Amino acid sequence: MIKNKIKAIKIGFLIVCILPTISQALDKEDILKYLVKSSYPEVKVIEDENQEKKNNKEDVETTNNISEDDKEFVNVYIGEENKPEENDSKSSDKQSKEISRILDSDYKNNLRITKDKPQILIYHTHSSETYSDSSKNNYHSTDIEHSVMAVGSVLSTELTEKGWGVVHSTKYNDLSYNESYAASRKIVSSVLSKYDSVKISIDLHRDGQSLKTRQAIKESHDKYTTEVNGKRVAKFFLVVGQRNKNVGELKRQAEEITSLAEKKYPGLVCPVVTKQYGRFNQYMADNGLLIEIGNNATSTKESEETCKYVAEILDEYYSDIK
Incomplete structure (x- = not known):
């Protein structure tokens, strides 16, 4: 019970004190990346090499391997080049x-x-x-x-x-x-x-x-x-x-x-x-x-x-x- 109360206090502190600070420091895209990393530890967000030329792109996962360290992650690209294509009418x-x-x-x-x-x-x-x-x-x-x-x-x-x-x-x-x-x-x-x-x-x-x-x-x-x-x-x-x-x-x-x-x-x-x-x-x-x-x-x-x-x-x- 005591451990649960301590955990609850820590979570409350995080929500009240830390998240607002993070939100102010980051733009919308950075917040998105932060949430992805926090919510899905098995996912690693990687910058698309053409990211600066693109706006309002959806987060898209890919299975490309980049380095030995990256092999422990499911990669996520910010960009649409690997987005699943829908068949048209x-x-x-x-x-x-x-x-x-x-x-x-x-x-x-x-x-x-x-x-x-x-x-x-x-x-x-x-x-x-x-x-x-x-x-x-x-x-x-x-x-x-x-x-x-x-x-x-x-x-x-x-x-x-x-x-x-x-x-x-x-x-x-x-x-x-x-x-x-x-x-x-x-x-x-x-x-x-x-x-x-x-x-x-x-x-x-x-x-x-x-x-x-x-x-x-x-x-x-x-x-x-x-x-x-x-x-x-x-x-x-x-x-x-x-x-x-x-x-x-x-x-x-x-x-x-x-x-x-x-x-x-x-x-x-x-x-x-x-x-x-x-x-x-x-x-x-x-x-x-x-x-x-x-x-x-x-x-x-x-x-x-x-x-x-x-x-x-x-x-x-x-x-x-x-």
Whole structure:
């Protein structure tokens, strides 16, 4: 009780004395950056190199890696060059056809539920992540046919065929990037409250790198794809946020899944990535996974081909809770 009172006094002091001083010292853009840093410790705000030439730009997240120190953050750019693009009205008919090829009639209200008591949730915090064959070219758009949601749909089907009940969410959570994890957290909370049978949550992404030349794209593609059973497939890896209270269990599972994948399909999986300041909603389910399949140099097809192997690996690893 005494500790709680002391904490409350400290918070009150912060609100009354410190925040007004900070607000007076900063302009609107600086306040925005301050709030992002304070609210999302797993996010690092980075200045866009053309920032001085731009005004009134939205905060947008990107997965570009800049230095060794930056690898522990999810990067946030102030600028619109990586903002997810919306399809205009002229392409609405095409988009509907694309969706119909990927998201069958079982999807209702952005959800597909393959059994009455599903055990796995698949969702996408960065739903707009697209692959190299997307016509939008900026790797973040509502081009659903070439997105992580298309790959998630394939993974949900592969797991269902192995006897799992799966909830797959196709809701866009990153049209406002700094709110993406808060938005996807609502999905996880809603699904878990409705289906207590769900024991595994998978936040499915694709990795992102800064690739500015055709040669860089080719080198990245060659590095992050491999051949399995005569087909070129994208590599995958797991990410663990170090700020989760259950980080020990999360890392143990990630390492064991990685070891199993390497044993079954050598070269298909990359080492586990740990993010010092991340949580990524992994604490919410008993088994919270963040999986990256492919990157912005690999194709949608190559990433979809990976799903059958990821499903096989997860099915074997979690067989005791099936």
